[in-house]
Amino acid sequence: MAVLAIFATALVLFIALALLMRARPLLDITPLSSLLTASDWHPLRGQFGFLPFIAGTLWVTGLAMVLAVPPCLLCAIYLAEYAPRRLREALKPLIDLLAGIPSVVYGLWGTLMVVPLIRAVITPWAGKHLRFIPVLATDNPTGYSVLAGGVVLAVMVFPVIISVTEEVIRAVPDGLREAALALGATRWQMVKGVVLRRSLPGVIAAVALGFSRAFGETMAVMMVVGNVPQLPRSIFDAAYPLPALIANNYGEMMSIPLYDSALLTAALVLLLVVLVFTLAARVVLLQAVRRGT
Amino acid sequence: MGKHFEERIFLGLMIASTVIVVGSLVLILGTVVTKGLPALNLQMLTQVPKGGYYLGKEGGILNAITGSLALAGGATLVSAFLSLAVVLYLQLFAPNTRLAYLVRLSLDVLWGVPSIVYGAFGFTLLLLLGLRASLLGGIITLALLELPIMVRAMDEVMSMVPFELKEASYALGATRLETALRTVVRQTAPGLSTALLLALGRGIGDAASVLFTAGYTDRLPTSFLRPAASLPLAVFFQLGTPVPEVQQRAYASALVLTVIILLISLGARLLTRRLTRHVIR
Amino acid sequence: MTDPVISVRGLSVAYGNEQAVRDVNVDIPARQITAIIGPSGCGKTTLLRSISRLIELVEGVRVWGEVIFQGENIYAPHVDVTEIRRRIGLLAQRPFPLPMSIYENVVYGPRLHGERRRKVLDAIVEKQLRAAGLWDEVKGRLHAPASTLSVGQQQRLCLARGLAVEPEVLLCDEATSALDPVSAQRIEARLIELKANYSIVLVTHVLRQARRLADYVIFMYLGELIEHGPASQVLNDPREAKTRAYLKGEFY
Numbered sequence: 001m002a003v004l005a006i007f008a009t010a011l012v013l014f015i016a017l018a019l020l021m022r023a024r025p026l027l028d029i030t031p032l033s034s035l036l037t038a039s040d041w042h043p044l045r046g047q048f049g050f051l052p053f054i055a056g057t058l059w060v061t062g063l064a065m066v067l068a069v070p071p072c073l074l075c076a077i078y079l080a081e082y083a084p085r086r087l088r089e090a091l092k093p094l095i096d097l098l099a100g101i102p103s104v105v106y107g108l109w110g111t112l113m114v115v116p117l118i119r120a121v122i123t124p125w126a127g128k129h130l131r132f133i134p135v136l137a138t139d140n141p142t143g144y145s146v147l148a149g150g151v152v153l154a155v156m157v158f159p160v161i162i163s164v165t166e167e168v169i170r171a172v173p174d175g176l177r178e179a180a181l182a183l184g185a186t187r188w189q190m191v192k193g194v195v196l197r198r199s200l201p202g203v204i205a206a207v208a209l210g211f212s213r214a215f216g217e218t219m220a221v222m223m224v225v226g227n228v229p230q231l232p233r234s235i236f237d238a239a240y241p242l243p244a245l246i247a248n249n250y251g252e253m254m255s256i257p258l259y260d261s262a263l264l265t266a267a268l269v270l271l272l273v274v275l276v277f278t279l280a281a282r283v284v285l286l287q288a289v290r291r292g293t
Numbered sequence: 294m295g296k297h298f299e300e301r302i303f304l305g306l307m308i309a310s311t312v313i314v315v316g317s318l319v320l321i322l323g324t325v326v327t328k329g330l331p332a333l334n335l336q337m338l339t340q341v342p343k344g345g346y347y348l349g350k351e352g353g354i355l356n357a358i359t360g361s362l363a364l365a366g367g368a369t370l371v372s373a374f375l376s377l378a379v380v381l382y383l384q385l386f387a388p389n390t391r392l393a394y395l396v397r398l399s400l401d402v403l404w405g406v407p408s409i410v411y412g413a414f415g416f417t418l419l420l421l422l423g424l425r426a427s428l429l430g431g432i433i434t435l436a437l438l439e440l441p442i443m444v445r446a447m448d449e450v451m452s453m454v455p456f457e458l459k460e461a462s463y464a465l466g467a468t469r470l471e472t473a474l475r476t477v478v479r480q481t482a483p484g485l486s487t488a489l490l491l492a493l494g495r496g497i498g499d500a501a502s503v504l505f506t507a508g509y510t511d512r513l514p515t516s517f518l519r520p521a522a523s524l525p526l527a528v529f530f531q532l533g534t535p536v537p538e539v540q541q542r543a544y545a546s547a548l549v550l551t552v553i554i555l556l557i558s559l560g561a562r563l564l565t566r567r568l569t570r571h572v573i574r
Numbered sequence: 575m576t577d578p579v580i581s582v583r584g585l586s587v588a589y590g591n592e593q594a595v596r597d598v599n600v601d602i603p604a605r606q607i608t609a610i611i612g613p614s615g616c617g618k619t620t621l622l623r624s625i626s627r628l629i630e631l632v633e634g635v636r637v638w639g640e641v642i643f644q645g646e647n648i649y650a651p652h653v654d655v656t657e658i659r660r661r662i663g664l665l666a667q668r669p670f671p672l673p674m675s676i677y678e679n680v681v682y683g684p685r686l687h688g689e690r691r692r693k694v695l696d697a698i699v700e701k702q703l704r705a706a707g708l709w710d711e712v713k714g715r716l717h718a719p720a721s722t723l724s725v726g727q728q729q730r731l732c733l734a735r736g737l738a739v740e741p742e743v744l745l746c747d748e749a750t751s752a753l754d755p756v757s758a759q760r761i762e763a764r765l766i767e768l769k770a771n772y773s774i775v776l777v778t779h780v781l782r783q784a785r786r787l788a789d790y791v792i793f794m795y796l797g798e799l800i801e802h803g804p805a806s807q808v809l810n811d812p813r814e815a816k817t818r819a820y821l822k823g824e825f826y
Contacts, residue, residue, distance in 0.1 A: 008440065009395055012399055018418065102499065103500055104529050105550065112324050181659060215407070218407065218408065219529065223529075223532070243409045267410050270407060270409065274407060278404075
């Protein structure tokens, strides 16, 4: 049994090593740093610049976080501090339900509701009124864009951020709340100045976990983001995130030399990023909850 | 008064945020149901794709339904044995040790690994073992994907077993293994089942990990070494065709997938409620 | 007595279906230490917390009756509860320093209510830390985190913090029971000094503490007010049989 436990621990290493092994052929030729910074992606010519895909991932994930974090924090605070117990107990399972919905269904919703909305309403409106802001200007009328990916991804990370934040906030001892209120604070003053202050590390960890989840998300984003290998310059531009790259091209992987190494290098990069974020978030979270109790 | 004003604004924002979150759920489920229901019929559920299915002709998604059940079912079973062993080890044989901390940390990391990476790893593994995209490949990959989810859920359930129960068993002369299997597992059976259901739900819904490792086929899953279809991929492929009838079928497939997952989720929740009724504190 | 600082009229409190306090009528004298005593579960903490409406933090609590403070019923619908709580302070059983520095803990209250001037805040910090008997020990490290203080020091910090908003009344909920004897004695000494300017209501399950500190005593049993009066009378020559029994130690 101990063997199995050790196996579970080592699994992360196994995965990393296995990917590394197959990524080696490419990495032996071109160092990782130049792969990450080059923008030319021409597999047939043996050019594998990952930059557009990394940029694409960062744009979509970044936008998703910008869209998700404020409502999630507010919702979590509401659930933890303001909502009557019955309401909280009714809402939490609903929010958890969001976590159970499969990726493809999110993608489907994205293509049926989000992309058309962007195409028909938001892009024209932004084109007319917000032209002067560079990050919002575009010539992509299809709706398949960073924005679509960001919106879908944001909803996907709602449950993660909300549930972790809510847990961290509730870990703050009641005596602290009472102390602030007893001095004449309003509920909000108490939450803002005392509870949030105390739970800040935990909230940051929750956001980091959300980021990590969003970073690796494949199917849903793939279906709405356009999959054009370019460096996005606006949220209305199409993009091609790293996970989508891997998923879309696995079929041709074995037929073009070094293609499989390239795609598995991409997978390795994903793994490393997620590893760093998860570890950091977990360590911080452990401390935050321990301090609260 | 100034201080109350700020509170009122933020309370409004908080409620709006909650509405947005719950509203998203409603929108998503609503879209799936309104688009999927019209296209759903008995034929969809009971037939496999016949010739010309992807051009709009006869057939259904039975291949995907059974494929998903076989993949996720098999994976959950495999993962359950592994997880149970690991969790029992953590709880009874090496509690509070450095190793236990390391194992839990590693599993936390694994929990966060994206499914596409599991898929890539699974693919590499298959190449190494000389296998092709198949039911077996998908089961292995999904089992690895489900492992951290199951272990975490089981671990939580077992942590709730009061020490006195284990103590009583040891006092009667039982070995650790006997205590594990006879006492602890029995006490926590509902909770463990919930953990299984949780992981099963995740396994059925995942596409990225089975994309490379299970392949796709129009046939029912009859052999471990042949590719197997899955519902998420069925949705994806059907959505990608230009034929409107087939796209409708994608919606129906999505509905079937969502309903299955909701049922599993409901089952898990009911079990949890049953569990908390019997827990001794 | 001369004008009471607080008058409790027909106060009843229930948690869900459980009645915790039943129809209490009593006047709290001004500028004295009033002790609420009684066996555990008798409702003394509930009564105390009802005086500043902190009882409302409990989910599902219901309150009937009135608590008259400065001429009005604090439970009336239009009353600003945060103002009430500023004027009636609380020192809880376990010290809960806010997650900030010592300085910021003390000025948290005044800042809440709008005070921004640095000089004024500095003066408040020194004054209240002296009043709490903590000034000499922390004057050199006012900006250190409050969590670095010992438990006894933290409780004195909480006292200073509570006094910083200049309440009329100070409620103490078993404020010394979590402290070591030396710190407890220090807090008690402070309270005796403070009663010159504040009305103090404290809950205690230690009869000796009541004897040491109280000018006025309220005895509760199973949610009902059994007896109240000047300490010398209630503690030495009680009228009610239950009071006598409790004082003799027949139940706790």
